[in-house]
Amino acid sequence: KQEVTxxxxxxxxxxxxxxxLNCSFTDSAIYNLQWFRQDxxxxxTSLLLIQSSQREQTSGRLNxxxxxxxxxxxxxxxxxxPGDSATYLCAVSRNPNDxxxxxxxxxxxxxxx
Amino acid sequence: xAGVSQSPSNKVTEKGKDVELRCDPISGHxxxxxxxxxxxxxxxxxxxxxxxxxxxxxxxxSDRFSAERTGGSVSxxxxxxxxxxxxxxxxCASSLSASPLGAQYxxxxxxxxxx
Numbered sequence: 001k002q003e004v005t006x007x008x009x010x011x012x013x014x015x016x017x018x019x020x021l022n023c024s025f026t027d028s029a030i031y032n033l034q035w036f037r038q039d040x041x042x043x044x045t046s047l048l049l050i051q052s053s054q055r056e057q058t059s060g061r062l063n064x065x066x067x068x069x070x071x072x073x074x075x076x077x078x079x080x081x082p083g084d085s086a087t088y089l090c091a092v093s094r095n096p097n098d099x100x101x102x103x104x105x106x107x108x109x110x111x112x113x
Numbered sequence: 114x115a116g117v118s119q120s121p122s123n124k125v126t127e128k129g130k131d132v133e134l135r136c137d138p139i140s141g142h143x144x145x146x147x148x149x150x151x152x153x154x155x156x157x158x159x160x161x162x163x164x165x166x167x168x169x170x171x172x173x174x175s176d177r178f179s180a181e182r183t184g185g186s187v188s189x190x191x192x193x194x195x196x197x198x199x200x201x202x203x204x205c206a207s208s209l210s211a212s213p214l215g216a217q218y219x220x221x222x223x224x225x226x227x228x
Binding site: 034036041042043045046049089091099100102103104 | 146155156172204216220
């Protein structure tokens with residue numbers, strides 16, 4: 001069974017600092033990995049999706065890397081802003097026929113103004 | 114309003130009562146998923162619908178849980194004889210296809226509290 005772990009569980013940084021969020025998974029035979037953002041009382045918003053054949057994906061201030069062999073992904077958020085405060089979740093899918101995402105418990109980020 | 118919508122947004126019920134949670138997926142999305150998010154835990158897959166195919170119910174925690182999708186659109190998740198451990202946020206998502214290549218779009222969730 002795929003186990004997805006996110007460390008740290010919570011993170012507080014001053015505005016302007018870069019954020020580094022970690023995700024690890026026990027079964028390296030993944031098909032893709034997604035990073036989501038969840039705001040209090042809201043649903044999940046997909047941020048980045050990395051196929052297993054890719055090493056990284058970038059969108060604006062966000063960059064996600066994937067090292068499938070070591071079972072790790074890292075989400076970098078550059079020059080953090082108070083609006084980045086949210087819970088960030090990573091999720092992996094196992095194969096093209098497996099739509100069941102395995103989620104980590106998330107990292108709750110607070111960016112202090 | 115092109116996103117996934119869910120109702121009610123919050124539900125408080127007494128132990129032993131039945132509840133129904135509704136999900137309206139994005140128009141045109143053929144795949145629909147239900148997840149449960151318990152406090153401090155990751156999302157747990159519950160059930161999956163794809164078109165007219167038989168749903169994948171492998172994630173449902175007990176036979177008190179059931180779901181249906183009428184007309185390939187709206188879905189209802191029913192929990193019978195609710196227990197306190199059923200308290201969680203129930204999230205619905207939809208995607209254009211069954212392939213994981215299609216990103217799943219999530220609704221805001223229904224927060225269920227069983228007293």
